[in-house]
Amino acid sequence: MKTRRRGRRAAYGNIRETRPGRWQARYTGPDGRRRPVGTFDKYEDANAALAKVLADVHRGTYREPETGDVPLREYARTWLSIRELKPSTRDGYVGLLDRWILTALDVPGTGRQINLGDLPLRAITHGVVSEWYVALKAATAASATAWLSRQRKLADAAHVRAWARLSARPVKESGRMPAALWQAWRDAGSPRVAKNAVRAEAVTGRTQAAHAYALLRTVCSDAVRDRLLDANPCTIRGGAQTNPAERVIPAGSVVDAIAAACVGGSERYRAAVIVAAWSGLRAGELFALQRKSVERTGAGGVRLRVTRALVDVKGKPISFGPPKSEAGKRGVHLPPPAARALLLHLDKFTDPDPDALVFATSTGRPLRGGQRSQMFSRAKSRAGMPPELHWHDLRHLAATRAAEAGATLAELMKRLGHSTVAAAMVYQHATDDGDARLAERMAALDAAQQAPNVLAFPA
Structure with a gap:
């Protein structure tokens, strides 16, 4: 039975x-x-x-066992397609995903690779992320080393050109130089004569690694909200922390030298270099300014009304859109040096039409990012500057100038168009000169108060 x-x-x-x-x-x-x-x-x-x-x-916390089977590659692509992002931000995220997150990276010391993109979400644990992060740091460090090698070669070229000019030898402003000129420079002891040389040895790749980790953490955070993950596996302490030392902040004299080197067809962008270094406007905001955006405030003063930004994505036509955030819509006053340069520029290069772009090509068209980089590189070369200085460093200089002038965090946020404290703090760079001036003010305050030493003991 x-x-x-x-x-x-x-x-x-x-x-x-x-x-x-x-x-x-x-x-x-x-x-x-x-x-x-x-x-x-x-x-x-x-x-x-x-x-x-x-x-x-x-x-209501139940999840079907099958959830989390979707590969990270598929989820990340979908995540990116449905998020409301600025075109430039989306382009940056695509670059981080393709180069560091959804690709195979070598795990140091193991002889194998890890590819997060091929793994289902449920398989991405803290241990997997930790292993990927080790591989990520090694990959970004190797990339930084290769970049530094190229920059040193370019920096040597700047020294060769500067030496050639001092020696009254004929030399081109750009392009390849004759082997004989290189050899003559080496025979002279390879003199480092380029003025205001900027060193980039602090670049380690840590910033790229931090940005990639932060993006992965954001994607996984949304996967948790979508109930595809129980918890965010990205819990590495300091993983998204950038390295401020990797940002080279140019001195004001360096910017003045670069601006002065904007000659010939680049002269029409000389004021743009100066205004960027004093206003802190993003490149997209600066090159979207119209004549009507410039308000004279009396006694030669100028106020810029930032209401839009140039949208320049590779492979797509240029357009205009709102600033990066609502906080980006703001007014920015220029100090006298930048105001004078801008007013002279308006008289000489800007069309009288109120809608005309303040900084445009000779035909009145918007300046693309590639054209801007080319112009800036040529000016750096003429000024004898090494190439590791970027246009965005002018924004950092403007923020540093404002902070050293005593701007509060709220004032700095408003001037730079930031909606969060964390974003503004990235641009608050401490300098040795600033610390020296702080020490002087502390000593002056102590001398003025002449406070008795309450810790002194009687003999």
């Missing part, structure tokens, strides 16, 4: 004895599908496991 196996019913599920001493718990999920919880040696263990699942159903 065939015996009927015993079964004990539970709400929305049941526990049955599959064979003597083995208990299987099953349940019906919110989607109506019948699923097993597992098989246990004790009825009490099966009941506890079933109770946990049913409690998750009642609390």
